Amino acid sequence: MKEMLLKYLQESNVSISIEQVLLNFLVSIILSIVIYLAYRYSHSKAVYSQRFNVSLAMLTIITTMVMNVIGNNIALSLGMVGALSIVRFRTAIKDPRDSVYIFWCIxxxxxxxxxxxxxxxxxxxxxxxxxxxxxxxxxxDRYLLVIHASTEVEEEIEKAILVFYDGEANMRVKNTTSERVEYIYELSQRIINSSKDKGNINKKLYELDGVERVNLVCQNEDINR
Structure with a gap:
């Protein structure tokens, strides 16, 4: 048993030739370019990060380098696992697709x-x-309709929003003081598209005396990069 294990370890320590190493890197570089192009053309301009894309290509080549070092050497592979286990990646993945590209490169x-x-x-x-x-x-995309107004027009604002969006707008926040009120309504893209033929909600609200400010904020996870 010991002789068989020793023979296996000796056979597994055979190093690969320089021609094979160069071929491995050549194919890795070609496929890293493919990954680079895929990431470039599958992301919009607002989401695309050139530095992250270059990092993906480098990750492919680095992984190839590690595998060339390990080869069939079991002892070296165990040591490499232990060495790499101390690495901690702190970069937050802001787009779920990025994790797919990282795994693809590896x-x-x-x-x-x-x-x-x-x-x-x-x-x-x-x-x-x-x-x-x-x-x-x-x-x-989700949108937040933020309205700042006087408390004297609370009922008018709620009625205007109810009529304009056919009761589909969800009130998320209502902050009030003795003189001021703040509304935050959550709207979907579908609700906004279906209400376009009714005009502009801003104009409808500003027609009410006491409405001071109306803001429409888009909540899009892709812009947080």
Missing amino acids: VVGICCGVSEYTIAAVGSAILFIFLLIFGHIKSN
């Missing part, structure tokens, strides 16, 4: 490091097409 780097070019190329091609088709899908 998998491609692993495949290139062990010379599994077919799996890396076919998988990258499928993901590239999929992300180009569905990458522009955005979450539904």
Whole structure:
């Protein structure tokens, strides 16, 4: 048993040739460019981060480097796992798609490091097409309608919002003092689109005496980058 284990460890310590290493890096660079282009064209201008995109390409090459170092060496692989376990990533993932790209880069780097070019190329091609088709899908935007007015027109404001949005606007906040009132209504994109033929809600509200300020704020998670 000991002899078999020793023989296995000796066979697993065979280093790969320089030609194989160069080929692994070449394929890794080509596929990292594919990932770079996929991220570039699947994200809008407001969301796209060029520095993060370059980091993705570098992550693919770095993972390939790590796999070339490890090779078939079990002892070295265990030591590498222990060394990498102390790394802590503090960068917040603000777009769920970014985590997909990070995992894609790591998998491609692993495949290139062990010379599994077919799996890396076919998988990258499928993901590239999929992300180009569905990458522009955005979450539904939410809007907050913020109204500042005098307490004397509370009933008029609530009635105007009820009529204008056909009762679909959700009141989230109502702050009042002895003289002032603040409303915050939550609106969806569908509600805003369906009410466009009725005119502008701002003009409707400003026609009421006592309305001081009306703000419409878009809550979009994609702009927090």
